[in-house]
Amino acid sequence: MSNQRSGRGVGNLVIAIYGVFALSATVRASYQLLRKYEDAPIAYWLSLLSAVVYVIATFALARSNFKIAKYTLIFELVGVLAVGSLSLLAPALFAHPTVWSFFGIGYGFIPLLLPVFGLWWISRRKSI
Numbered sequence: 001m002s003n004q005r006s007g008r009g010v011g012n013l014v015i016a017i018y019g020v021f022a023l024s025a026t027v028r029a030s031y032q033l034l035r036k037y038e039d040a041p042i043a044y045w046l047s048l049l050s051a052v053v054y055v056i057a058t059f060a061l062a063r064s065n066f067k068i069a070k071y072t073l074i075f076e077l078v079g080v081l082a083v084g085s086l087s088l089l090a091p092a093l094f095a096h097p098t099v100w101s102f103f104g105i106g107y108g109f110i111p112l113l114l115p116v117f118g119l120w121w122i123s124r125r126k127s128i
Contacts, residue, residue, distance in 0.1 A: 011061065011125060014118050017110070018058040025051035025099050032096070040095040046083055047098040050111075053079065057118070066122050073122070077115040080104060084112070 029047035037044055053076050060069035084103035087094045094101045104111030 010121055014114075014121055015058060015061045017114060018054055018061060018118075021099070021111075021114070022051065022054035022058045025054050028099075036096065040093065043094045043096060043098045043101065046100060050076075050079070050099045061118070066125065070119065070122055073115040073118045076111075077119070080112050080115065 025047065029044065029051045032040075032044040032047055053072060057069060057072045057076065060066075060072055080100045080103060083098065083100040087097070087101035097106050099107060099111050103109060
C-alpha cells in the first residue's frame with residue numbers, strides 16, 4: 001500500500017508539471033502565432049506542437065491511460081532531441097526559442113528530463 005501511495009504522489013507531481021507546461025506552452029504558442037508569426041514561423045509552429053503534446057500527456061497521465069501516455073512521452077522525447085539538435089545546427093530558425101529548442105535550456109532542461117522521468121514513472125507504476 002505504501003508503494004502505491006508514493007507512486008501516486010510522484011505521479012501527481014508529474015501530472016502537475018505537465019499541466020503547467022500544457023497551459024504555459026498553449027498560451028505562449030497562441031501569442032507567438034498571433035503576434036509574432038513573421039519572426040520565426042517554424043519555431044512558433046513547433047511551440048504549438050509542444051503545447052498539443054503536453055495537453056495529451058497531461059490528460060493521458062491523469063486518466064492513467066499509460067499506453068497513450070507512453071507513446072506521447074516517447075514522441076516528446078524524440079521531439080526534444082530532434083528540435084534541440086536542429087536549433088543547434090540552424091539557430092537562425094529559432095530567433096525566439098521554443099520550449100524544445102536548445103534542449104529546453106531556457107526551461108532548466110525540464111523539457112528534456114520530464115519525458116525520461118515520466119517514462120520511468122510509467123514503467124514503475126505498471127509494476128506496482
